[in-house]
Amino acid sequence: MSTSVFGKVHLGYIAIETQKFSEWRRFGRDAVGMHLDDVSADAMRFRLDDHECRFLLRHGPAEDVTTLGWQLDDHATFDTILARVRQHGVPVVEGTDDEAALRGVERLVRFPGPNGLTQEVFTRARGGEAPLQLAARGGFVTGAAGMGHVAVTTTRPHQLRGYFNTVFDARLTDFIDETISGLKFKIRFLRVNERHHSVAIAAVNRMRLNPIRTRVQHLNIQVAELDDMTAAYQRVRELGFRMALGVGQHTNDKELSFYAVTPSGFEWEVGWNPIVVDESTWEPTTYQGISIWGHSREAQPIVEKFAQFKTGVSSLRGDEDVVPALAGAGIPDH
């Protein structure tokens, strides 16, 4: 038994593969309000804070998130996690110097994750040299809570919980039951630090069906001030990007947020003021529905609906890779 790494793990960066650099520039800098750095013809980055890189965009056909980078508090945590992965027979690979430089970290190691999402871990991030230029003037909440969260859809939710428990000692925060487009979903919210959740795992109840094409259904970043959330909402609209869900408030973490559709097709949540978990008193519960109010779904183009249906049907045949060596038997919901 190794000591728990809970609380020492923070979502540190996210890598995206896309061909749509000019749209992403407008989306990330002009609409969401992040700091943009053009690194080369093949790479651009967004900053949220003093870290040199919070989002790394590379040219490629995936139009998806490909990698989650986790910042670890110290070398002992780094060694503990790598030992766990290796002990389960899963190979870890040292990133090259170029890869580390692109991600703005001193050193990184990668290993496979569920749903095709590569996992990377690092301890030290480089500081960005240029002064931060954010349209969100109050800045973003990162620090101990990490940079936000990701939500994934899967046909193997219990195995995903097993994976994040084995690797990061993730704890279950709570559940939400919700019906979306006539399908009953259960969403499991996992935390690895004080943030209510760093990973949300959604699955259709009792059916091996996944209607979402991308590895990440949405990602979330948190602004420090409410005005920056409403201003970002207005910029997203004014610049002509599609809104997936209007402004609303979540039932479980009480976050106020909206969801825009990124140029790559997955969704991007900008949120404000989620609750922070107090470990001494927290008890997991189940909420009915994702929202107390708002988050109304904007009309979805019919071609997208049809694409989602096709993705759902093909997921019934496909066998999703959950990295079984690390997922183990999985963790049931009750």
Ligand SMILES: [Fe+2]
């Ligand atoms: Fe979210």
